[in-house]
Amino acid sequence: MQKLLLLGDEAIAQAAIDGGISGVYAYPGTPSTEIMEYVQASKTAKENNIRALWSANEKTAMESALGMSYAGKRAMVCMKHVGLNVAADAFVNAAITGANGGLVIIAADDPSMHSSQNEQDSRFYGKFALIPILEPSNQQEAYDMTRYAFELSERMRIPVLLRITTRLAHSRTGVECSNPEKQNDLKLPDNLRQFVLLPAIARKQYRELLGKQAQMEAASAESGYNRIIEGSDKNLGIIACGLSYNYLLENYTNGKLEHPVLKIGQYPLPLDLVNELYESCEEILVLEDGYPVIEELLRGMLNKGKTIKGRLDGTLPRDGELNPVIVGYALGKKHLQGSAVPDLVKNRPPKLCDGCAHNDAFLALNEALAPYGRGRVFSDIGCYTLSALEPLEAINSCVDMGASITMAIGAADAGLVPAVAAIGDSTFTHSGMTGLLDAVNNNSPITVIILDNSTTGMTGGQTSSAFGKIDNIVRGLGVAEEHIKVLKPLRKYHDENVAVIKEELKYQGVSVIIPRRECIQTLNRRMRQKAKAKTMNI
Amino acid sequence: MKKDIILAGVGGQGILSIAACIGLAALEESLYLKQAEVHGMSQRGGAVQSNLRLSSDPIASDLIPTGKADLIIAVEPMESLRYLPMLDPNGWIITSINPFINIPDYPEMEDLMKEIWKLPRYITLDANSMAKDCGSIKAANMVVLGAATPFLGLEQSSIESAVKNLFKNKGDEIVELNLKAVQAGRDHALKQM
Numbered sequence: 001m002q003k004l005l006l007l008g009d010e011a012i013a014q015a016a017i018d019g020g021i022s023g024v025y026a027y028p029g030t031p032s033t034e035i036m037e038y039v040q041a042s043k044t045a046k047e048n049n050i051r052a053l054w055s056a057n058e059k060t061a062m063e064s065a066l067g068m069s070y071a072g073k074r075a076m077v078c079m080k081h082v083g084l085n086v087a088a089d090a091f092v093n094a095a096i097t098g099a100n101g102g103l104v105i106i107a108a109d110d111p112s113m114h115s116s117q118n119e120q121d122s123r124f125y126g127k128f129a130l131i132p133i134l135e136p137s138n139q140q141e142a143y144d145m146t147r148y149a150f151e152l153s154e155r156m157r158i159p160v161l162l163r164i165t166t167r168l169a170h171s172r173t174g175v176e177c178s179n180p181e182k183q184n185d186l187k188l189p190d191n192l193r194q195f196v197l198l199p200a201i202a203r204k205q206y207r208e209l210l211g212k213q214a215q216m217e218a219a220s221a222e223s224g225y226n227r228i229i230e231g232s233d234k235n236l237g238i239i240a241c242g243l244s245y246n247y248l249l250e251n252y253t254n255g256k257l258e259h260p261v262l263k264i265g266q267y268p269l270p271l272d273l274v275n276e277l278y279e280s281c282e283e284i285l286v287l288e289d290g291y292p293v294i295e296e297l298l299r300g301m302l303n304k305g306k307t308i309k310g311r312l313d314g315t316l317p318r319d320g321e322l323n324p325v326i327v328g329y330a331l332g333k334k335h336l337q338g339s340a341v342p343d344l345v346k347n348r349p350p351k352l353c354d355g356c357a358h359n360d361a362f363l364a365l366n367e368a369l370a371p372y373g374r375g376r377v378f379s380d381i382g383c384y385t386l387s388a389l390e391p392l393e394a395i396n397s398c399v400d401m402g403a404s405i406t407m408a409i410g411a412a413d414a415g416l417v418p419a420v421a422a423i424g425d426s427t428f429t430h431s432g433m434t435g436l437l438d439a440v441n442n443n444s445p446i447t448v449i450i451l452d453n454s455t456t457g458m459t460g461g462q463t464s465s466a467f468g469k470i471d472n473i474v475r476g477l478g479v480a481e482e483h484i485k486v487l488k489p490l491r492k493y494h495d496e497n498v499a500v501i502k503e504e505l506k507y508q509g510v511s512v513i514i515p516r517r518e519c520i521q522t523l524n525r526r527m528r529q530k531a532k533a534k535t536m537n538i
Numbered sequence: 539m540k541k542d543i544i545l546a547g548v549g550g551q552g553i554l555s556i557a558a559c560i561g562l563a564a565l566e567e568s569l570y571l572k573q574a575e576v577h578g579m580s581q582r583g584g585a586v587q588s589n590l591r592l593s594s595d596p597i598a599s600d601l602i603p604t605g606k607a608d609l610i611i612a613v614e615p616m617e618s619l620r621y622l623p624m625l626d627p628n629g630w631i632i633t634s635i636n637p638f639i640n641i642p643d644y645p646e647m648e649d650l651m652k653e654i655w656k657l658p659r660y661i662t663l664d665a666n667s668m669a670k671d672c673g674s675i676k677a678a679n680m681v682v683l684g685a686a687t688p689f690l691g692l693e694q695s696s697i698e699s700a701v702k703n704l705f706k707n708k709g710d711e712i713v714e715l716n717l718k719a720v721q722a723g724r725d726h727a728l729k730q731m
Contacts, residue, residue: 172573336606
C-alpha cells in the first residue's frame with residue numbers, strides 16, 4: 001500500500017477520508033487545525049463531496065456532526081482540548097443519544113501549553129461521558145485508530161473520542177494507508193426517539209449507555225491497542241499510555257525493553273491486563289503525557305497498595321509534556337547534556353507581525369485610555385493577546401473564547417467605568433455575540449473593540465465566520481447605530497482614531513468600535529497568489 | 539545510519555523548507571524519518587525549532603534526547619546557540635551569520651561570533667550574500683542547507699532531486715537558482731571543514 005509522509009493531524013484526516021466520512025466539522029485551534037485543512041485540500045474529499053467547512057465554534061461543530069450521524073452517515077468533529085469545554089454540553093449528551101452513523105470526536109491536547117491557556121487532559125472528558133477513548137502512540141496508529149474508531153462507533157452505536165497531543169499532531173512520518181470505504185447511505189435511526197432526551201427517554205438511554213460499559217472494556221482488551229510486552233526485570237512494571245511508549249522505547253538502544261510494559265491505546269482500561277501487570281511486578285511506573293489519570297486510579301485515595309510511581313510522587317514532573325530524557329530519569333538512566341546555553345542568548349517571544357493592524361488599533365486605544373490609567377482592558381484569545389507583552393502592554397485579561405465582553409460587563413457592574421473589551425472578529429462570532437447581547441440588555445457602560453482582521457489569524461488564516469457580517473450582527477443585537485464606529489487602523493489615521501475611542505469611552509452605554517484592516521499575513525498570501533495567477537496567464 | 543538534526547531559526551525564516559528537502563531526500567533513500575515541527579503561536583517572529591530524525595532503523599521518539607543531536611542547522615546565529623544542550627559532544631553547528639534582530643536586547647555581533655568560535659566544530663556562512671550572488675536573497679535557507687549536506691550522510695543526488703521536487707511548481711529558473719544556492723553552501727562548508 002501507498003506510504004505518505006504525514007503529520008499526526010494529517011494521518012487522522014486521511015483516515016477519515018478513507019473511512020468514508022461524509023463530513024468534517026471543526027473550529028480552528030492549535031494543535032488540531034491541520035486536520036480540517038488537510039480535508040479541505042484533498043482532491044479525493046472534493047470528488048467524494050465530503051463536507052469540510054469551518055463552524056462558528058466547537059459546539060456548533062459537535063452538534064452538526066451529531067446531526068450527520070443521526071442521518072446515518074459518518075461524521076468527524078475536531079477541536080483543541082479547550083474547544084471540548086465549549087462543545088461539552090453537546091459532547092456529553094451525544095453519549096446519551098448514542099450514534100447512528102459513525103461519530104468520532106478528535107480532541108488535541110496541548111501539554112506544556114505551547115499554544116494554550118491550560119493543559120487539561122481530554123481523557124477525563126471521555127471517561128465523564130462514558131465513551132471509548134483511543135490514544136495513538138504514533139502517526140500510523142493515528143491512522144489505524146481513526147479507521148477503527150468509526151467501525152467501533154457504528155458497532156456500539158456510541159460516539160468515540162480520539163485523543164492526541166501536540167507532539168503527535170505536529171510531527172511528520174511515513175504512514176501506510178489501507179483500502180478506502182464508501183460513504184454510508186442516508187438512513188434514519190431505527191428508533192425515532194433515540195435522539196429525544198426527554199427525561200423518561202434519557203433515563204432509558206443512559207441505562208443503555210451504562211449497560212454498554214462491559215462491552216467497551218471487552219473491546220479494549222480485544223482490539224490489540226492494549227497489550228503487554230514482556231520484560232525480564234519484574235522489580236518494575238510500566239504502564240505507558242499513548243505517545244509515552246515511544247519515549248520509553250527511546251531509552252533502550254536495541255529496542256528491547258527491560259521491564260514488562262503494558263502499552264495503553266484504548267479506554268476504558270482493560271482491567272485483566274492491568275491486573276496481570278500489577279500482580280507480576282513489585283512496583284509500577286505510570287507514563288502519561290497529560291494528567292495522572294491512570295496513576296490516580298491505581299493509587300486510590302489512600303495509596304495503600306504497591307508503590308505507584310509517576311507524576312504524583314515526583315518520579316516525573318507534575319506538569320508539562322514528557323520527553324525521552326524525563327522518562328529516562330524515571331528509569332534511573334543517565335542522559336548526556338550538551339553544553340549550556342550561553343548567557344548572551346536572549347528570549348525571543350512571539351510578537352505581532354510588522355504591519356499588523358492590531359498594533360495600530362492598540363496604540364490608539366492606549367492613548368485614548370491614558371487619562372483613566374492602566375488595568376481596564378479585558379481581552380480574548382487570538383494574535384492580539386500578544387499585545388499584553390511589551391511594548392504595547394495594552395490588555396489585562398485573556399481567559400477563554402469570548403470572556404472579554406462578559407468580564408467587562410462584570411467589572412463595569414463593580415464600578416470600573418469605563419471598562420473595555422478587545423476581541424477578534426472570529427472570536428466574536430465564536431462566543432462573543434451572546435455576551436454583547438447581555439451588555440445591551442444591561443445597558444453596560446462598556447466599550448467593545450472588535451478587532452476585525454477578516455480572518456482567524458493566530459491559527460494561520462482560516463475563513464472567519466464573521467467575515468462581512470459584524471456590523472449587522474452588532475446592529476441586530478441592539479447596539480445603537482450612533483455608537484457603532486468603524487475605524488481604519490493605520491498610523492496616518494492615529495489621531496482621528498484616538499478621538500473616536502475617547503468619545504465612546506465617555507458614553508454611559510454599550511459602544512462598539514470596529515478597527516477593520518486585513519491581516520497582513522493573509523493579505524501577503526493573497527498578493528502572492530494573485531501574482532502567481534498573473535504569470536501563469538502569460 | 540542515524541542522523542538527529544535540530545533545525546533552528548525565527549518564525550517565518552523558512553526552516554521547514556530545509557526540513558522538507560532533507561525529508562524528501564531521506565525518503566528517496568528509503569530511510570525512516572520523524573520530524574517534529576512547531577506550529578501556532580510561536581511562529582509569530584518567535585524562536586522556532588524542528589527536530590528531524592533520520593535512520594536506517596525504525597525511530598521511536600519524535601523528540602531528540604538532549605546531548606544526542608548530530609547537527610544543529612541554524613538560519614540565524616543567536617538561534618544556533620539556543621539548542622546547545624541538545625548537541626552531541628561530537629556534533630557540528632552549521633549556521634548563517636546573518637542576524638534577525640526583532641528584540642531590543644539582541645547581543646552584539648562580535649560577542650555572538652566569539653561564542654560560536656568557542657565551539658569545537660562549526661561552519662559559519664554569510665548565507666544572505668551567498669544567496670544574493672546566486673540570484674536571490676530568498677535562497678539563503680537553501681545555502682544553509684547546502685552547507686549542511688556534507689554532514690547529512692545522504693547522497694548529493696538525493697538532495698538535488700528533493701530541491702527540484704520542492705520548487706518544481708515555481709518554474710525552472712527558481713529550481714536552478716536553488717540548486718546553485720545549495721552547491722554554493724556545500725562548496726563553502728567543504729572548504730571550511
